[in-house]
Amino acid sequence: MKKLLLSSVIVLIGFTFIGRLSYLQLFRFSPDQILDDPAIKKVYDYPERGYIYDRDGKLLVGNQPAYDVMVIPREVKPLDTLEFCGLLGIEKGEFLSKMEKARVYSPRLPSVLVPQLSKEDYAKLQEKMRHYNGFYIQKRSLRYYNTKSAANVLGYISEVNEWDLKNNPYYVAGELKGRTGIEQQYEEILRGQKGVKHIQKDRFNRDIGPYKEGKLDTLPQQGKEIHITLDKTLQEYGEKLMHGKRGGIVAIEPKSGEILAMISGPTYDPALLVGRERSKNYSKLHYDTISKPTWDRSILAQPSPGSPFKTLNALIGLQEGVINEDTKIRCYHGFYVGNTLRGCHCGGGVRDLNSGIYQSCNAYFAGVFRKIFDKYNTTDKGMDVWEKHMKSFGLGGYLGTDLPTGAPGRIPDVAYYDKWYGDGRWAASTIISNSIGQGEIAATPLQLANMTAAIANRGYFYTPHIIKSIGNNGKIDPKYTEPNYTTIDRKHFDPVIEGMANVYNYGTARWVKIPGIDIAGKTGTVENYIRIDGERMQLTDHSVFVAFAPVENPQIALAVYIENGYYGSRYAGHIASLLIEKYIKGEITRTDLEKRMLEKTLEHEYAKPYSGEPFKINEYVW
Amino acid sequence: MSGRGPFGRLDWISVILYALLVFIGWLNIYSTSVGDADTSIFDFSTLYGKQLFFMGVAFLGIIFVLFVESNFFERFSSIFYVVSIILLLGLFVFGKTIAGATSWYDLGFFNLQPSELAKVTTSLALAKFLSDIQTDIRTGKHQIYALIIILLPAILILPQPDPGSSLIYFSLFFVLFREGFPIYYLGILIFAVVLFATTLMFGTVWVSIGLIILTLLVYTFKKASVKIPLLPVLGVIVVSILFSLSVNFVFENVFEQRHRDRFALWLSLEKDEDKLDEIRKTIGYNTYQSEKAIESGGFTGKGFLEGTRTKGDFVPEQHTDYIFSSVGEEWGFLGTATVILLFSLFFLRLIYIAERQKSDFSRMYGYGVISILVFHYFINIGMVIGLLPTIGVPLPFFSYGGSGLIFFTMLLFIFLKLDSNRLKDGI
Numbered sequence A: 001m002k003k004l005l006l007s008s009v010i011v012l013i014g015f016t017f018i019g020r021l022s023y024l025q026l027f028r029f030s031p032d033q034i035l036d037d038p039a040i041k042k043v044y045d046y047p048e049r050g051y052i053y054d055r056d057g058k059l060l061v062g063n064q065p066a067y068d069v070m071v072i073p074r075e076v077k078p079l080d081t082l083e084f085c086g087l088l089g090i091e092k093g094e095f096l097s098k099m100e101k102a103r104v105y106s107p108r109l110p111s112v113l114v115p116q117l118s119k120e121d122y123a124k125l126q127e128k129m130r131h132y133n134g135f136y137i138q139k140r141s142l143r144y145y146n147t148k149s150a151a152n153v154l155g156y157i158s159e160v161n162e163w164d165l166k167n168n169p170y171y172v173a174g175e176l177k178g179r180t181g182i183e184q185q186y187e188e189i190l191r192g193q194k195g196v197k198h199i200q201k202d203r204f205n206r207d208i209g210p211y212k213e214g215k216l217d218t219l220p221q222q223g224k225e226i227h228i229t230l231d232k233t234l235q236e237y238g239e240k241l242m243h244g245k246r247g248g249i250v251a252i253e254p255k256s257g258e259i260l261a262m263i264s265g266p267t268y269d270p271a272l273l274v275g276r277e278r279s280k281n282y283s284k285l286h287y288d289t290i291s292k293p294t295w296d297r298s299i300l301a302q303p304s305p306g307s308p309f310k311t312l313n314a315l316i317g318l319q320e321g322v323i324n325e326d327t328k329i330r331c332y333h334g335f336y337v338g339n340t341l342r343g344c345h346c347g348g349g350v351r352d353l354n355s356g357i358y359q360s361c362n363a364y365f366a367g368v369f370r371k372i373f374d375k376y377n378t379t380d381k382g383m384d385v386w387e388k389h390m391k392s393f394g395l396g397g398y399l400g401t402d403l404p405t406g407a408p409g410r411i412p413d414v415a416y417y418d419k420w421y422g423d424g425r426w427a428a429s430t431i432i433s434n435s436i437g438q439g440e441i442a443a444t445p446l447q448l449a450n451m452t453a454a455i456a457n458r459g460y461f462y463t464p465h466i467i468k469s470i471g472n473n474g475k476i477d478p479k480y481t482e483p484n485y486t487t488i489d490r491k492h493f494d495p496v497i498e499g500m501a502n503v504y505n506y507g508t509a510r511w512v513k514i515p516g517i518d519i520a521g522k523t524g525t526v527e528n529y530i531r532i533d534g535e536r537m538q539l540t541d542h543s544v545f546v547a548f549a550p551v552e553n554p555q556i557a558l559a560v561y562i563e564n565g566y567y568g569s570r571y572a573g574h575i576a577s578l579l580i581e582k583y584i585k586g587e588i589t590r591t592d593l594e595k596r597m598l599e600k601t602l603e604h605e606y607a608k609p610y611s612g613e614p615f616k617i618n619e620y621v622w
Numbered sequence B: 001m002s003g004r005g006p007f008g009r010l011d012w013i014s015v016i017l018y019a020l021l022v023f024i025g026w027l028n029i030y031s032t033s034v035g036d037a038d039t040s041i042f043d044f045s046t047l048y049g050k051q052l053f054f055m056g057v058a059f060l061g062i063i064f065v066l067f068v069e070s071n072f073f074e075r076f077s078s079i080f081y082v083v084s085i086i087l088l089l090g091l092f093v094f095g096k097t098i099a100g101a102t103s104w105y106d107l108g109f110f111n112l113q114p115s116e117l118a119k120v121t122t123s124l125a126l127a128k129f130l131s132d133i134q135t136d137i138r139t140g141k142h143q144i145y146a147l148i149i150i151l152l153p154a155i156l157i158l159p160q161p162d163p164g165s166s167l168i169y170f171s172l173f174f175v176l177f178r179e180g181f182p183i184y185y186l187g188i189l190i191f192a193v194v195l196f197a198t199t200l201m202f203g204t205v206w207v208s209i210g211l212i213i214l215t216l217l218v219y220t221f222k223k224a225s226v227k228i229p230l231l232p233v234l235g236v237i238v239v240s241i242l243f244s245l246s247v248n249f250v251f252e253n254v255f256e257q258r259h260r261d262r263f264a265l266w267l268s269l270e271k272d273e274d275k276l277d278e279i280r281k282t283i284g285y286n287t288y289q290s291e292k293a294i295e296s297g298g299f300t301g302k303g304f305l306e307g308t309r310t311k312g313d314f315v316p317e318q319h320t321d322y323i324f325s326s327v328g329e330e331w332g333f334l335g336t337a338t339v340i341l342l343f344s345l346f347f348l349r350l351i352y353i354a355e356r357q358k359s360d361f362s363r364m365y366g367y368g369v370i371s372i373l374v375f376h377y378f379i380n381i382g383m384v385i386g387l388l389p390t391i392g393v394p395l396p397f398f399s400y401g402g403s404g405l406i407f408f409t410m411l412l413f414i415f416l417k418l419d420s421n422r423l424k425d426g427i
Helices: A005-027 A081-088 A092-105 A119-126 A162-167 A181-185 A187-191 A232-241 A278-286 A307-320 A353-358 A362-374 A379-391 A414-421 A432-436 A445-456 A490-505 A569-585 A591-599 A603-610 B012-033 B047-067 B071-075 B077-094 B114-131 B140-157 B163-178 B184-202 B204-221 B230-254 B257-266 B273-281 B285-295 B323-355 B360-384 B402-420 B422-426
Strands: A040-045 A059-071 A111-117 A135-145 A157-159 A176-178 A195-201 A207-210 A226-228 A247-253 A258-265 A329-331 A334-337 A340-343 A349-351 A460-462 A467-470 A483-485 A520-532 A535-549 A556-562 B096-098 B101-106
Touching: A005 B163, A005 B285, A005 B323, A005 B360, A059 A119, A081 A092, A081 A111, A081 A119, A092 A111, A111 A119, A111 A135, A119 A135, A176 A181, A176 A187, A181 A187, A232 A247, A232 A258, A232 A569, A232 A591, A247 A445, A247 A569, A258 A556, A307 A353, A307 A362, A307 A379, A307 A432, A307 A445, A307 A490, A307 A520, A307 A535, A329 A362, A334 A362, A340 A362, A353 A362, A353 A490, A362 A379, A362 A432, A379 A414, A445 A460, A445 A490, A445 A535, A445 A556, A490 A520, A520 A569, A520 A603, A535 A569, A535 A603, A556 A569, A569 A591, B012 B047, B012 B323, B012 B402, B047 B402, B071 B077, B071 B114, B071 B402, B077 B101, B077 B114, B077 B140, B101 B114, B114 B140, B114 B163, B114 B360, B114 B402, B140 B163, B163 B184, B163 B360, B184 B204, B184 B230, B204 B230, B257 B273, B273 B285, B285 B323, B285 B360, B323 B360, B323 B402, B360 B402, B402 B422
Parallel strands: none
Antiparallel strands: A040 A195, A059 A111, A059 A135, A157 A176, A195 A207, A226 A467, A247 A258, A247 A556, A329 A349, A334 A340, A460 A483, A520 A535, A535 A556, B096 B101
């Protein structure tokens, strides 16, 4: 026993050690540890972010250099603080507090002292820099905007946050990432792939040479340029017209589904979100909760569409065979629901399909709506058929565009009303407002424009999209090049389009005809209510207009939605006609109208509910 | 007969294992201290250059030991012991302080650490005392004498402060056990350590319950023929519970926070992730970094001179106490297991040699050498791989340091010299 004691202890220790070492080195070891190794610093080489061009190859977004002044506190030698501050353009107090912050962060590692110097300051500083030990200038690339428009469509880039870091291993703190719009949607294409250099460092984080002679290093891959479908001229012109107005405009090329313009009012200069003033500007925009400039009304606003919707009800009526072109319905300056008369502005009399559309007769479409439901034994069945037709136009659901945000709109269905009124406690007459595009229907300007494109194409649409081509070969997602067919037969579109063309010839938009261009359109005037401090009040109607042109071989389909713009042709109609003329002719012949639209604002309307005083709505003030 | 000359009957297996360990140790010192600038390995301004120089001195020491008459060490062991005690006492007056410990004499070209010397002399003195014809380790008086020989240097070293070196002297108890000192003392010690650790981990209540359940199990499953008297067992249980109760008191009131933190780290007492993080950055930094470095080596390691953590100096003291972590990182499990195997074989070989001695003095001294080496090896590697709390002792033959290497070498070669003369002594 006593002879074996020490030997046994040695063997026991040996086994214990081997056991512990196998636990540490075999069980706990994972091969990717090399990349998490704190002794290896990864230094990134960032490629230039891809440029963004419009449909005609005009530059929208490029890059510009910016210069950060960096400091390594340990290496700083005594200096003439006042002179240096003068060169940097900062106060001495600010300089000292920033130096202290940098020192607290790390005396050995570089910190940003002054971010994003302008080119002029950089030029002044550059030649003097060598006199100041411990400071150096680091170049980086910022977005440069060759337009003051399309801020929400283009989106902006900003530093990655905790969430990004957790969810995408590609990013490292401090990197930039597309945050909204195209910058977000096509982030991976635009940014390219950063290159990595592995640097061996010591425990003070100092570089002590390349790791494995750079065997693991990679080169950066350039970001690709992309072309988008926007027409720079049209977009900029549309935003000018939206001056002082709130609302959204979407223009689509019907034969391709390409979005020509996507305008939201009010908007802002995209350059505000670049550079030293970025965060100040961002807060200002973000916290403007009344006019909401960062809220893209063209794809997020979901108002009731109003009368443009009548065209779809007409198409469904024709498809279901419950009306034909000659079906007559009498308008009694309105129509009855039970014993109550609902008004109509068309002037009364007997209406058929054509005059029903161009006079926008409420009574006619209430009649059509009833006929659709009357065809089926139960309201539920009628509702299902109606809903199916409606949804085939891309309404009541996300369209699947290549934009990072969007709104589904709403087409009510059986379940919706069963929940609202109770099963069997509603009928076509209960929900008759849907016949004229009010009621429970909601649609974004994008959906309205897409619906108009489907009418322009006589029965199908391409999913609206913003990407035109990527890099050099230009392939885009095939889902944007395959047509989506509606449930309406082609032959039923011609009478409806004739009615829409007559809107310009005889109807509600006869004042906004464009010489030489045949337009088919439909006005809409949408009653609206808001709640301010718990009080529900009615505001001036929203002005809505959808149109496409030319009637034969359509090149543009658009939807214009102007908040509190009163009746359809008053603002929306005018703006739509100017945009169509600009796009098709390239110039404006009606300069008086143009001048009026550019100058008129609706600020007085928007101020009304917040004035605290009683106000009138729907005033005819020019 | 090849027994002529000083190298004649040297145990070459031990010598080769020794040389291998020193060589592997030096390779790792080279790896931890080599810079980017290419300098010669004989550049004495570098750590690896200095260590090479120390290896040369150690070799001279070997030559010296081998040429000296073998009974020289036995005859003068008492004087050596007294001299080293005086040297240890002298530190209180003339000591040079390095890294907070007053453990060195400044000899100008060399810092002498008498606690390393005392390991050799204490082993010699203990062997001399025990091998005396009149000594009987089974008597209480002689047990006390032996304890004094062992504990005197330990007590003098403790306030330097150098608790690690001080602890090493307790390894000499293995010599006593070998020579008939009752082994159940060791049993009691281990039992106390287990009680201490389990009390900290689970608390007195659970430890008491565990003890009682254990006792009941023993009584339930023992053969009917085996009689275990109840009263002493109850006594043991009561004493154990009292001990367990005192553990918390000692831990909270006698220990300082840094000690508590070390135990907290060792026994994984701290579960709060934030506090654990704090401990890793402060008191547990060394252990954490060293475990991480070893883990990152994996099975095959990153390769010689490719250890990123080693190069980055992430593990403090990696050329001295934490040298084994760089073995783990650069040579992987293959390397660490090889080193463990080499040490184990080396120790077992030495035990084999000790047991074949005819002279009691040689055997006892041999046991002293082995115990000291094993204790260093156990505490050092145990600490580096996170099994033991942080106690600063070097890894024999591996760690950078002149005193260490030279005196470990002397310690060993005095024994090998005695062994080479074993036949002569027998006559």
